[in-house]
Amino acid sequence: xxxxxxxxxxxxxxxxxxxxxxxxxxxxxxxxxxxxxxxxxxxxxxxxxxxxxxxxxxxxxxxxxxxxxxxxxxxxxxxxxxxxxxxxxxxxxxxxxxxxxxxxxxxxxxxxxxxxxxxxxxxxxxxxxxxxxxxxxxxxxxxxxxxxxxxxxxxxxxxxxxxxxxxxxxxxxxxxxxxxxxxxxxxxxxxxxxxxxxxxxxxxxxxxxxxxxxxxxxxxxxxxxxxxxxxxxxxxxxxxxxxxxxxxxxxxxxxxxxxxxxxxxxxxxxxxxxxxxxxxxxxxxxxxxxxxxxxxxxxxxxxxxxxxxxxxxxxxxxxxxxxxxxxxxxxxxxxxxxxxxxxxxxxxxxxxxxxxxxxxxxxxxxxxxxxxxxxxxxxxxxxxxxxxxxxxxxxxxxxxxxxxxxxxx
Numbered sequence: 001x002x003x004x005x006x007x008x009x010x011x012x013x014x015x016x017x018x019x020x021x022x023x024x025x026x027x028x029x030x031x032x033x034x035x036x037x038x039x040x041x042x043x044x045x046x047x048x049x050x051x052x053x054x055x056x057x058x059x060x061x062x063x064x065x066x067x068x069x070x071x072x073x074x075x076x077x078x079x080x081x082x083x084x085x086x087x088x089x090x091x092x093x094x095x096x097x098x099x100x101x102x103x104x105x106x107x108x109x110x111x112x113x114x115x116x117x118x119x120x121x122x123x124x125x126x127x128x129x130x131x132x133x134x135x136x137x138x139x140x141x142x143x144x145x146x147x148x149x150x151x152x153x154x155x156x157x158x159x160x161x162x163x164x165x166x167x168x169x170x171x172x173x174x175x176x177x178x179x180x181x182x183x184x185x186x187x188x189x190x191x192x193x194x195x196x197x198x199x200x201x202x203x204x205x206x207x208x209x210x211x212x213x214x215x216x217x218x219x220x221x222x223x224x225x226x227x228x229x230x231x232x233x234x235x236x237x238x239x240x241x242x243x244x245x246x247x248x249x250x251x252x253x254x255x256x257x258x259x260x261x262x263x264x265x266x267x268x269x270x271x272x273x274x275x276x277x278x279x280x281x282x283x284x285x286x287x288x289x290x291x292x293x294x295x296x297x298x299x300x301x302x303x304x305x306x307x308x309x310x311x312x313x314x315x316x317x318x319x320x321x322x323x324x325x326x327x328x329x330x331x332x333x334x335x336x337x338x339x340x341x342x343x344x345x346x347x348x349x350x351x352x353x354x355x356x357x358x359x360x361x362x363x364x365x366x367x368x369x370x371x372x373x374x375x376x377x378x379x380x381x382x383x384x385x386x387x388x389x390x391x392x393x394x395x396x397x398x399x400x401x402x403x404x405x406x407x408x409x
Contacts, residue, residue, distance in 0.1 A: 009315045016215060017208060029214065036214035043211070043219055050189045057192040060168045062178045063385065064194040068186025070224060071207040072216045073292030073316055075199040076233045076261050078145045078345070079369040081183050084197070085149070085156050087378075088179055091386035096171035097153075099183040101127065101143035101160035102317070126161035126170050139348040144317060145183060147348050165190050179385070186226075187218055195385075198227035198254075202234050203296065205243055224250040229381060232258045234296065238373035255381065257374035263304065266339075266363040269347045271355040275363070280341070281305030286332040286360070288342040290318035290349070300365070301341055309335045322351045325362075332360040339363055 014020040015028050049055040067084065069075045081097065088095050129135065129142040130150030139147040142160055150158040157175055161167045164182060168191060171177050182188060186198055207216030224230070230247060232240055235258045244256055266275045285306045287298050294313045301308060312328055314320070332340050340362045342350075347364035355361065371378055 006315045006318060012213075013315075016210075016213075032214040033210070036211040039213070040211050040220060043223075047189075047223070055189075057190055058165045059192040060165065060172060060180070062168075062172060062180060062193070063388070064168070064180045064182060064185075064191045065197060065385075066182040066185035066188065066191075066194050067197045067199070068182070068184050068188075069199045069201075070186070070217055070219050070221065071201065071204070072212065072218060074204075074296075075201045076369070077184060077199055078148055079261060079367060080197070080199060080231055080233070080259075081145075081181055082149060082152060083369045084382075085153055085181055087382045088181075088385060089156060091382055093179040093386060094175065094177045095179045095181060096157045096159065096175060096177040097146070097149055097181045097183055098126075098164045098167045098171070098185070099129075099143060099146040099149075099158065099160050100162050100164070100188075101146055102184070124161075126159040126163075126167040129158040129160055130156075132157045132175070140319070144345045144348055148344060149183070151348075164188055195228050196226050197229045197231065198224060199231045199233050200224075200243070200247065201293075202232050202240055202243060203293075205232075205246065222250050227251055227254045229377070230254045230256050232256065233261070233369075235260050235372060255374065255377040257371055257378055259369050259371045261300075261367045262370040263300065264366045264368055266341070267344075267347075267366050268355060269342070269350055269362040269364055270353055270358075273355070273361070277304055280339075283307065283338045284309045284336060286328065286335070286337045286340045287311045288328060288340050288346060288362075290314035290316060290320070290346050291343055292316045297343055306341065309337055317349075319349045320346075320351060325351060325353070329358060329360055341365065343367075 011020065015025045016032065046055075050057065065084065067077060067081050069077060085095050085097060127137060127141065129137045129146045130153070132155045135147075135150050137147070137160075142150065146158050146160050157171060157177070159167045159171060164185070168180050171180065180191075182191070182194075186196060204216075206221050209215060209217070211217045211220065224247065230251065232243060238258050240258060247256065263277055265277060266279050268274070280301065282305055285301065285308055287301055287308050287310070289297050290313070291297060298308060298311060310331060328340065337360055340360055342362060342364050344364045344366060347362075350362065353362075
């Protein structure tokens, strides 16, 4: 069943991205287009209801920073969340990260019932991926990105729940946090007093210019006007003037920061073995990915000097079975590959193997965000947030929800 669903998902993606032709694909695209027109109306109405205060947002008493995007996946959001979290923590903020835990597995009914019974909770508490000191969930129950954030960040709790108002109140009550980072939160409107950070992929800034489900846009491009800060990701160099002008059509006030994803090293997926990037130079490798933009990842490997002798691509967020990995290991050995290279997000979904028993090692690329234009804007943003904390401790009122901090002013 899982393989069937993966194939169906891949077919839909190919149709949406114009990689499938023929009568069946054309009919499917037309149906998706009709659905996307309905979806657009719903999105417009929803935002109007919040803007007119018919639907209300909840203040939770601390700053909320939403980091998200207009499109579905592939913008490199998790490293940006990590960069913000580290910078704010270094500036003295008590930070927690709230995620919806996309494609994570909910706890069994009896476990949730037992927690309710023991703690006297009227509703299910949020799942705690990390309390800032220890990982408390695996990637299956946490979700890929929350598990990565919990693994890489110390002193910063990571919580998962679709109801992020509930998660916010829980984090404030338990850890006394004063800053909440919403991972993938641009579309989550029920929280007040927020700063909106939006990521735009330089390679496909507005997807294929269609809304879901015909395209990859979650919202119309003009909703970019809500952003306070805009990160242009996957830049090769500063000076993307054409894209900046296009963004300015929708948003004239936001700070624009250009950045790129920089690989740091190759890390073995199942032990502490680590190599510098020149480890890939001239080596025969197999590329493994289950992400939204696999071509970008594979081009990355080629720029590092790797010779890709085989590529295996799965649907985004695919959870690998043992048989799939065993088959890939056998293929890699047959092709005389020296290593299988995957992404960090994929690595957390691999079934555990004993490193010494693997015929070919599996490594992932550890990647971080590097700002190449607008560093001063980013640092000033962080400094303003941290100075606000100092002022509030001295008795100065925090900015009100209807008059947010003018980061883009």
